[in-house]
Amino acid sequence: MSIEKHINCHGGCHGKCCLRVRHLTVRLEDDLILDDVGFHLHCGELIALIGPNGAGKSSLFKSILGIMPYQGSITFESAEHGKQKPRIGYVPQNPGFDSGDPVSVLDLFVASTTNYPAFLPIPAAIRNRVLESLRRVNGEGLIDRRVGSLSGGEMQRVLLAMALEPVPNLLILDEPMSGVDMEGEQQLLELLDRIREQYDLSILISTHDFQTLNRVDKVILLQKKILAAGDAKDVLRSDAFRLLFGAGAEKGGETE
């Protein structure tokens, strides 16, 4: 079942720039992980993927990132550049750094976004650039903290800042709300809104937190296939949703 319906997109890109996923099938040895999944994501749009654990959300992300083999097609088109390889910013799931890792936020930034060897003294110019990036997520104060000492919400903001360096066409966040408290969640959602206004990019997130769904443009319920897609209200009221999560689940987060 694929969703071919186009939604009017923000920012005047006339529905032309989008990520198109068509007939995506992923097999891991003999297991079918994703079965004929298809959807469109327009520029400026925020789509949330929901589904139980093992539904294939992470596999879908990995396929889009090009680090997992798949059948079907994933293409990216934009009004300005035509067909192109999209720049993807990726915020991975639950980083879980060791609390003892002798790596600071600055180190992590330098190691992932520059070619400068992070074990040498870091020039002021690079440090300032990192500060600039962190400012986007209100995280300047985190620059010298060890990555293992950050709270879940702080870590997500740092990873988000890294994913925005350089500003991508497509931003993918895998379970950004897991391990993040209520306050951190609100901050993160506000940040995502602001980023969508500021930059010309689309966002794809996966989440177990159904209360945040009223802030997204479209929800896709995934369980190997796409079981339902559309407005949050419709998906949360669908039979497929009730079957998977039980009645009333949409009022709170999924209990795991």
Next chain:
Amino acid sequence: MNLWYALVDLLPFEWAEPGRMLFMKNALLAILVISPLFGLLSTMVVEKKMSFFSDALGHSAFTGIAAGTLAGFADPSWCAVALAICFALLFTWVRDRTNLASDTIIGVFSSTAVALGIFLSTIGGRSFTKFNTLLVGDILSVTPGKIGLLAVILLLVVLLWLGSINQLTLSAIHPALARSRGVRLWQQEALFNCAVAVVVTLTMTWVGLLVINSLLILPGAAARNVSGNLRQYTSISLLTAVFAGIAGLMVSYYIGASAGASITLILAICFAGTFCVRNRAAS
């Protein structure tokens, strides 16, 4: 070398007198090359949680020397280097293709290597005793030619660090993030493992198989206790290694114990020290 001898002659030690105890001066220079090698590699061995793996590599190096001796090579260490590299690559490959825990696979490789080494060295009823020097090591037997070779290796490792430290660090702390940033995990891992293999094999004769792994773990472990970023981590690990190297050599000279063991014990004391510092800071 003459420049080095002239330099050491200026030191106010008994063994530093001009024209005397060249082996001691060679050993000191060798320590100054070997210890930063281990100091650098140690940071990533610890960060990548490969302590047990480097131990297994030491065993495979021993196997290589046994095989080289059996084949009749005058200098079996090249045979050992080749075998250790094969071992490192095979290990990286097998771990990539199985769902067994990494320590299980290391155990499989390590025990196979050491059994093969003993098997080869005792084949035909020969005595194992001539390999005893490998187990304990003798830094005083190092020659200027070998020191030159080690200096080249040090240069190569520094180049590897300059080119790959970012990828190595990322893949150690978060493989998925590293992959999404275009890091080729397998390639990085294989390259680093080969570097460890070469260094362990070439220094085993002087440091000793039984304690070589401690040099790969203790400097990094000691530094990790008190480091808040990569620069502190690397520099403290380097300093610890070099300090323990020199101090260990001196202790072994004046007391007459094995240099490798003395260095290791001093490293252990350094670890205990940084451990206490960390705990005091935490409380």
